[in-house]
Amino acid sequence: MSSTDLDTFRAETRAWLEANCPTEMRDGVRNEETICWGGRNWEFISDAQRDWLNVMAAKGWTVPTWPVEYGGAGMDRAHDKILSEELVRLKARLPLQSFGIWMLGPALLAFGSHEQKLQYLPPIARGEVRWCQGYSEPGAGSDLASVQTKADSDGDDYIVNGQKVWTSYADKADCIFALVRTDRDAKKHLGISFLLIDMDSKGVSTKPIRLISGSSPFCETFFDDVRVPKANVVGMEHRGWDVAKHLLTHEREMISGGGAGLLGSRALGAILEEQGGEMDASTRAEALVCEVDALAIGLTLERYKDQAEAGGGVGDASAMLKYQGTELNKRRHELLMSAGGTEALTWDGTHGGLAADWLRTKANSIEGGTSEVMLSIVSRRILGLPG
Amino acid sequence: MSEDETMLQDAARGFLDGAAPVSHLRGLRDAGKTLDAKLWADMAAMGWTGVLVPEDAGGSDMGHAAAGILANEMGKTLVTSPFLSTAVIAATALRQVASDRATAALAQIAEGKVIYALAVDEGHKHAPENTQLQAVADGNGFRLTGSKGFVVDGSNADRLLVLAQSDTGLTLFDVPADRDGITRTASAMIDARDAASVDFADVQATGDDVVGTVGDAMTVLRPALEAGQAALAAEMAGLAAGAFEMTVAYLKERKQFGIEIGRFQALQHRAAHLWCESEVTASAVRNAGRMLDEDADNATMAVSLAKARATSTAKLAVIEGVQMHGGIGMTDAFDMGFFMKRGRVAAEWLGDYGYHAERVAAARGF
Numbered sequence A: 001m002s003s004t005d006l007d008t009f010r011a012e013t014r015a016w017l018e019a020n021c022p023t024e025m026r027d028g029v030r031n032e033e034t035i036c037w038g039g040r041n042w043e044f045i046s047d048a049q050r051d052w053l054n055v056m057a058a059k060g061w062t063v064p065t066w067p068v069e070y071g072g073a074g075m076d077r078a079h080d081k082i083l084s085e086e087l088v089r090l091k092a093r094l095p096l097q098s099f100g101i102w103m104l105g106p107a108l109l110a111f112g113s114h115e116q117k118l119q120y121l122p123p124i125a126r127g128e129v130r131w132c133q134g135y136s137e138p139g140a141g142s143d144l145a146s147v148q149t150k151a152d153s154d155g156d157d158y159i160v161n162g163q164k165v166w167t168s169y170a171d172k173a174d175c176i177f178a179l180v181r182t183d184r185d186a187k188k189h190l191g192i193s194f195l196l197i198d199m200d201s202k203g204v205s206t207k208p209i210r211l212i213s214g215s216s217p218f219c220e221t222f223f224d225d226v227r228v229p230k231a232n233v234v235g236m237e238h239r240g241w242d243v244a245k246h247l248l249t250h251e252r253e254m255i256s257g258g259g260a261g262l263l264g265s266r267a268l269g270a271i272l273e274e275q276g277g278e279m280d281a282s283t284r285a286e287a288l289v290c291e292v293d294a295l296a297i298g299l300t301l302e303r304y305k306d307q308a309e310a311g312g313g314v315g316d317a318s319a320m321l322k323y324q325g326t327e328l329n330k331r332r333h334e335l336l337m338s339a340g341g342t343e344a345l346t347w348d349g350t351h352g353g354l355a356a357d358w359l360r361t362k363a364n365s366i367e368g369g370t371s372e373v374m375l376s377i378v379s380r381r382i383l384g385l386p387g
Numbered sequence B: 001m002s003e004d005e006t007m008l009q010d011a012a013r014g015f016l017d018g019a020a021p022v023s024h025l026r027g028l029r030d031a032g033k034t035l036d037a038k039l040w041a042d043m044a045a046m047g048w049t050g051v052l053v054p055e056d057a058g059g060s061d062m063g064h065a066a067a068g069i070l071a072n073e074m075g076k077t078l079v080t081s082p083f084l085s086t087a088v089i090a091a092t093a094l095r096q097v098a099s100d101r102a103t104a105a106l107a108q109i110a111e112g113k114v115i116y117a118l119a120v121d122e123g124h125k126h127a128p129e130n131t132q133l134q135a136v137a138d139g140n141g142f143r144l145t146g147s148k149g150f151v152v153d154g155s156n157a158d159r160l161l162v163l164a165q166s167d168t169g170l171t172l173f174d175v176p177a178d179r180d181g182i183t184r185t186a187s188a189m190i191d192a193r194d195a196a197s198v199d200f201a202d203v204q205a206t207g208d209d210v211v212g213t214v215g216d217a218m219t220v221l222r223p224a225l226e227a228g229q230a231a232l233a234a235e236m237a238g239l240a241a242g243a244f245e246m247t248v249a250y251l252k253e254r255k256q257f258g259i260e261i262g263r264f265q266a267l268q269h270r271a272a273h274l275w276c277e278s279e280v281t282a283s284a285v286r287n288a289g290r291m292l293d294e295d296a297d298n299a300t301m302a303v304s305l306a307k308a309r310a311t312s313t314a315k316l317a318v319i320e321g322v323q324m325h326g327g328i329g330m331t332d333a334f335d336m337g338f339f340m341k342r343g344r345v346a347a348e349w350l351g352d353y354g355y356h357a358e359r360v361a362a363a364r365g366f
């Protein structure tokens, strides 16, 4: 692939986006309120949001790197990068974000059968089905492999009983990918299956949990004699741990990107100056360090993604990316709060969701595996220190 | 890394493991020396001294990314040579100038026949713009008077690049180190490497000795400093990697309380944190080399980012390196102290963390 090909692609992409991205979708706002999650019951906030999703999905550009037959555009990393850059350049909102895109999709692409991919991936790409993640349980957080939700064999089906917790958007999602115990006699890592369950199934219920940031996007999820076809297992029965871990590497890579605030974006210092006027010496010093780290972490994310195409998957290094990206994001939001001063202390101040955002970032180093767990992964799997 | 880069790295590591492990620096120090002429000649023979010298001046012209790979490998075993001063900084300065004299000087660098030192700072922090050393016009030439400190490789140098203040502004001179009126005093550096104080008392310099244009040193010096900063960042990333490797090996081998100390999570997580920091710094270092090769006029932020990150990571690596070795880390017989001392000198050379973080901030608009 020559650089002229890429230049042509960039020019064509730019022109197409100019022509097809609705003006309302070009305000550069990418926050909770403007996200398009899609799903069976999704209510578009505007016609523009619906149109934007539809034109992008038709081109396979909601999931550019997925194969065309599964709803993507079959792009390589170089083209995908250009598309992202052009979307940023246009200040376009993302047409669709979802756990299906970030997590289930990559896991299905790696472990799913052809039939499963055909069945599940295109609806994710078109934003028709919304997924949530059923990993954590009251007794299984960092020690995820000790999940107890059980799936007992009954002919061609399983009967699922148990409870998940911290299930983000379980009350909004159409389906859940869950870790369930299919073999209670095996060692804990070897008795787990990765199971796809429709949330409309009889016996599934959810109960929202309110977060410190005020919103309640996550839930307890209960399974009470839920019947699920065995055909819904992804990968081999009892070997769901492999699928689960692979999915987590993608989840972690995704979470790390949210924090890095990176090369294309605005400098933290500039935002702080605009927000709080003059910075005091200690805030400024911290902002300098944050800026240096943010740029370097951004480069690291790009470097690993570039390597991934050649070698396939970021793998264990996703633990490093997540640790660095999320810890940075917490530092940045502490600074934003400090620059905002007393004005940042109200829910509805002129800074809008600043306090809510600040509180939300505290979860970044917990969800998808805590920072301590990330360091343990690096220690054991990358440095080879004895467990 | 590209295949070529990996090959260069492997070749460099192979050579340096034999020719210049850390014991080489220890040997020089114990013998009271700061230069191994044979090592420098070998580097020339391999094309390293000409890494940034154009091919028509006899160089290998491999570029800044390649210079960074070499510096990185040198950093891992604290290789002592005038590579940065001469092959990176002086070569980059001289290649900004289209003159027969500059071309001849570049050829000498490529052949390993000359050692250069950059005499720029006068106070205790890197600040080229604060230069006080005077270049007073005298006929067709100048007379230089003033003092430079922390002239890295200043005692071993054959020639000096001297930054001076003339009545039209900063001017860079290229003079032989033994010219009348120059007095060099070697400093007893903590890293056991060469740095000197250099006094200039009415030193004659001709118009020919000016590198580039009178009153416009920065056109020549800025690229040279940035090349040096990027390569130094690469060296420091290597230094951090070298210290880290020793530390992780020790964690796996040392036993206390009946088990390897690497089983204690308090140490595991600190080692893991350090590795994460090193990976982030490695990205900044590579980016700096690439930017200097591809878009040198706009590389300032990338270079300062690399030097800032490398400075903080090297500091962390040597602090943790000594601490996790316990008592033995404090002994001179053990190598970790060499890493710590070189790390501190490299932190100051060509601008410390604060200097470079400010440059990043300026480039980012605050």
Ligand SMILES: Cc1cc2nc3c(=O)[nH]c(=O)nc-3n(C[C@H](O)[C@H](O)[C@H](O)COP(=O)(O)OP(=O)(O)OC[C@H]3O[C@@H](n4cnc5c(N)ncnc54)[C@H](O)[C@@H]3O)c2cc1C
Pocket: A132, A133, A134, A135, A136, A137, A140, A141, A142, A143, A165, A166, A167, A168, A169, A218, A363, A366, A367, A368, A369, A370, A371, A372, A373, A376
């Ligand atoms: C906002 C948010 C959204 C989430 N969304 C989802 C979701 O959609 N689906 C889902 O399945 N889960 C979700 N989670 C759950 C998340 O994955 C878990 O909270 C996380 O894995 C930690 O588990 P835990 O809460 O049980 O904490 P615990 O595992 O009990 O950890 C408590 C503390 O102990 C530390 N710790 C635990 N083990 C070790 C160890 N071996 N070494 C050192 N320290 C240790 C942890 O780092 C932590 O600091 C979400 C969490 C949050 C906060």
Ligand SMILES: Cc1cc2nc3c(=O)[nH]c(=O)nc-3n(C[C@H](O)[C@H](O)[C@H](O)COP(=O)(O)OP(=O)(O)OC[C@H]3O[C@@H](n4cnc5c(N)ncnc54)[C@H](O)[C@@H]3O)c2cc1C
Pocket: B254, B256, B257, B261, B264, B266, B267, B323, B324, B325, B326, B327, B328, B330
């Ligand atoms: C300058 C100096 C003067 C000294 N003077 C004296 C003296 O006068 N008399 C005397 O008897 N001794 C003296 N000591 C020895 C000193 O007390 C020991 O060096 C110290 O107790 C550490 O022991 P160690 O060197 O064997 O390191 P180690 O015990 O091998 O420790 C290596 C690393 O592992 C860590 N580590 C070890 N166990 C654990 C654990 N369970 N959890 C987490 N981390 C762990 C340590 O914190 C350290 O970072 C001196 C040491 C120095 C450096």
